[in-house]
Amino acid sequence: MRTWLDIHNDAYGRSWDRAHYQAWILDHAHVDVLQTYLLYQQGSAVGAGSTAVFRRNRAIGLGHYVGIRKAYQGRGLGRRLMLFRYHTL
Numbered sequence: 154m155r156t157w158l159d160i161h162n163d164a165y166g167r168s169w170d171r172a173h174y175q176a177w178i179l180d181h182a183h184v185d186v187l188q189t190y191l192l193y194q195q196g197s198a199v200g201a202g203s204t205a206v207f208r209r210n211r212a213i214g215l216g217h218y219v220g221i222r223k224a225y226q227g228r229g230l231g232r233r234l235m236l237f238r239y240h241t242l
Contacts, residue, residue: 156191160201164220178218183208186217188241192234199225202234204242214242 154174162169169177178186184205192200202219206212216238221231 156198157189157201160191160198160222161218161220163222164226178203181205181217184215184217185211187214188238190234190238190241192221192230194225194230200230200234202238204238216242 154171157178158169158171158174161167167173185208186203186205189201189203191198192202200219200221203217204214205217206214216235219231219235219238221234
C-alpha cells in the first residue's frame, strides 16, 4: 500500500493517505480490485496499475488506476503497464 501511495501521490500531485486508499481502492463503491502490479526500473518501483471487476457483474473487468512517477513519465512505461494489465485481465 505504501509503495502504491508513493507512486500515485507523485504521479498525480496528491497527498492521499491510508484512509484515502481504503475508501477509493479497497472499499470502492463499484469495483473490486483483483490485482495490483508494480513496475520496477533499476530496482525502484516507478509505476503501479491495478485490474478490477465490477461488483454487480464480476464477469466485466477493467483497468483501475495506473500511475507513473513524474520523473519516469513520457517514456512509454504507462502504456506498457496498461497493456500488461489488460492482457492479464
